[in-house]
Amino acid sequence: MTNIWILARMTFREAIRRRIVATGLVLGLCFLIIYSIGFHFIFGQIVRTASAVSGGSALAAVTPVANVEGANTLLLLGLYAATFLSIAMAALLAADTLSGEISSGTIQTIVTKPIRRMEIVLGKWLGFAFLLGLYLALMGGGTLLSVFLQAGYLPDHVLAGLSLIYFEALLIMTISMACSSAFSALATGGIVFGLYGLAFIGGWIEQFGAILQNPTAIKVGIIASLIIPSEALWRRAAFEMQTPLAGVLGLSPFGTVSVPSLLMIAYTAVYLLATLAAAIRVFEKRDI
Amino acid sequence: MPESLAIDTHELRKVFGEQAAVKGLTLQVRQGEVFGFLGPNGAGKTTSIKMLLGLVAPSSGRASLLGAPVGDRDMLRYMGFLPEHFRFQEWLTAEEFLELHGQLYGMPPRDLRSRINELLERVGLSDFRKKLLRTFSKGMLQRIGLAQALLNRPRLVFLDEPTSGLDPVGRRLVRDMIRELREADTSVFLNSHLLSEIEVTCDRVAFIRHGEVIRAMELSSLDAGQINVLIRAKGLSPEITAGLSQWGRNLQIGPETVNMIISAESAMPEITRYLVMHGAEVYAVTPKHASLEEVFIETVGKDGGL
Numbered sequence: 001m002t003n004i005w006i007l008a009r010m011t012f013r014e015a016i017r018r019r020i021v022a023t024g025l026v027l028g029l030c031f032l033i034i035y036s037i038g039f040h041f042i043f044g045q046i047v048r049t050a051s052a053v054s055g056g057s058a059l060a061a062v063t064p065v066a067n068v069e070g071a072n073t074l075l076l077l078g079l080y081a082a083t084f085l086s087i088a089m090a091a092l093l094a095a096d097t098l099s100g101e102i103s104s105g106t107i108q109t110i111v112t113k114p115i116r117r118m119e120i121v122l123g124k125w126l127g128f129a130f131l132l133g134l135y136l137a138l139m140g141g142g143t144l145l146s147v148f149l150q151a152g153y154l155p156d157h158v159l160a161g162l163s164l165i166y167f168e169a170l171l172i173m174t175i176s177m178a179c180s181s182a183f184s185a186l187a188t189g190g191i192v193f194g195l196y197g198l199a200f201i202g203g204w205i206e207q208f209g210a211i212l213q214n215p216t217a218i219k220v221g222i223i224a225s226l227i228i229p230s231e232a233l234w235r236r237a238a239f240e241m242q243t244p245l246a247g248v249l250g251l252s253p254f255g256t257v258s259v260p261s262l263l264m265i266a267y268t269a270v271y272l273l274a275t276l277a278a279a280i281r282v283f284e285k286r287d288i
Numbered sequence: 289m290p291e292s293l294a295i296d297t298h299e300l301r302k303v304f305g306e307q308a309a310v311k312g313l314t315l316q317v318r319q320g321e322v323f324g325f326l327g328p329n330g331a332g333k334t335t336s337i338k339m340l341l342g343l344v345a346p347s348s349g350r351a352s353l354l355g356a357p358v359g360d361r362d363m364l365r366y367m368g369f370l371p372e373h374f375r376f377q378e379w380l381t382a383e384e385f386l387e388l389h390g391q392l393y394g395m396p397p398r399d400l401r402s403r404i405n406e407l408l409e410r411v412g413l414s415d416f417r418k419k420l421l422r423t424f425s426k427g428m429l430q431r432i433g434l435a436q437a438l439l440n441r442p443r444l445v446f447l448d449e450p451t452s453g454l455d456p457v458g459r460r461l462v463r464d465m466i467r468e469l470r471e472a473d474t475s476v477f478l479n480s481h482l483l484s485e486i487e488v489t490c491d492r493v494a495f496i497r498h499g500e501v502i503r504a505m506e507l508s509s510l511d512a513g514q515i516n517v518l519i520r521a522k523g524l525s526p527e528i529t530a531g532l533s534q535w536g537r538n539l540q541i542g543p544e545t546v547n548m549i550i551s552a553e554s555a556m557p558e559i560t561r562y563l564v565m566h567g568a569e570v571y572a573v574t575p576k577h578a579s580l581e582e583v584f585i586e587t588v589g590k591d592g593g594l
Binding site for chain 1: 338341342343344345361362364365367369371373374375376377379380384388389391392393394420433436
């Protein structure tokens with residue numbers, strides 16, 4: 001356990017010293033500023049339009065509903081972007097970690113210490129998991145805070161939603177690390193984003209399949225989710241946080257129609273653990 | 289645990305695809321011995337070292353270090369390693385770098401602190417302890433790498449090209465440190481292209497070619513039984529030079545020089561006295577030891593084993 005902790009701390013320190021944390025922080029703040037400005041104007045427009053339409057008539061009761069729906073959609077849009085950035089961060093952080101250190105040779109003095117190779121993988125994983133947690137806290141938390149301060153709105157199941165997004169980032173990071181134990185950083189990046197693209201398009205096929213009630217399309221989406229369940233996690237997160245009305249009305253750009261089951265979430269957990277085990281196994285067997 | 293052998297390998301072999309990088313390495317290194325590992329480029333030295341360190345899994349054969357099988361984690365506690373072209377966690381300061389590696393050795397914090405101070409002092413980097421490794425020169429990196437290899441007061445140290453990138457002062461430092469290690473009964477496995485370094489530091493060497501030990505020898509036996517002596521003198525008559533043959537053989541006689549092979553250094557004063565007594569003006573009587581380089585070329589061949 002001590003060795004895992006030492007490696008986790010080293011990984012975190014590396015991210016700080018190589019200005020990965022600082023870069024993420026600055027660009028993350030830029031994102032939040034732009035998002036907040038955009039939200040301010042768009043949400044303002046929604047509120048004005050809603051009250052103008054209702055104009056003190058009997059429709060006045062609808063105004064708060066329109067406001068909530070507007071805020072929710074804009075929030076999910078923001079979270080979707082934050083999720084994408086977290087995933088990019090997850091893939092990039094881990095892509096170069098093992099392969100890069102093997103090719104540069106920095107790993108040689110670590111591996112020849114009285115430490116298990118498994119501990120190296122787990123330590124690094126833990127370090128990255130912590131970094132991603134921080135990043136997501138900034139991006140997701142910032143988005144939520146911005147919406148709450150401007151609209152006084154918080155969606156349902158915030159913690160469940162954020163946890164699922166974090167889970168997705170961890171999944172991508174783990175896949176990236178597993179690839180990195182066998183392939184170069186560039187190949188790893190290619191594989192991870194390729195898989196992400198597969199999950200993305202699979203998710204949309206499933207969504208449209210659900211709207212058009214086409215079972216084959218839904219199956220294609222589910223198969224894509226089985227190959228790489230990252231998008232399913234986002235859709236479950238969006239489902240948790242979307243308003244009941246949005247769920248009933250159907251498709252919103254960043255919400256979801258076809259909801260991944262809890263079984264799919266459990267499958268994803270097994271998937272992540274298996275990927276981590278594969279990363280350890282490959283790294284243990286590898287000539288360095 | 290047999291204390292006598294620091295390294296013991298038997299027919300260690302590594303095959304990459306069709307190609308055998310190491311054909312069958314069998315060698316023994318005694319505890320407390322400074323052992324030189326020599327061979328031309330591509331002879332399989334790096335792969336051999338990597339197998340001993342557990343970085344590369346052998347295809348067949350067996351090896352033990354300090355009496356334990358390769359890769360045994362407990363054994364790694366007593367081992368040090370300075371890789372060739374050592375690359376670093378360059379975002380760390382010198383001090384943090386040593387701290388990290390000491391922690392990985394499982395050293396208790398207080399012991400580690402004093403050991404870091406001691407080693408930084410020893411390799412001459414005390415003033416740079418707070419500096420990031422990123423800012424270090426090649427020679428400084430080599431020094432901090434050496435300190436890293438010795439943190440745990442190892443009983444066996446692998447030094448892969450430890451003097452590459454070092455200036456003469458640095459090379460002398462490495463030489464002195466190897467001597468100190470030998471005095472502390474630490475075994476040193478030294479891989480170096482600088483044969484002159486090997487010559488002054490090692491007790492024994494092995495030559496490898498195509499991944500096999502083709503010759504192992506004690507360096508003290510390098511010129512046992514034969515010392516080449518060069519005599520420079522004026523007034524050497526054929527009678528005088530003929531008389532020299534009582535001390536040696538293979539006389540090569542020039543106008544003012546004689547080259548000959550003697551069996552013991554003790555013959556040199558006698559030769560000098562003889563020459564002076566017979567009226568020659570002696571300018572020099574110089575022993576020329578057989579150099580490791582000559583033995584190297586003779587052993588691995590001029591083609592370097594290609």
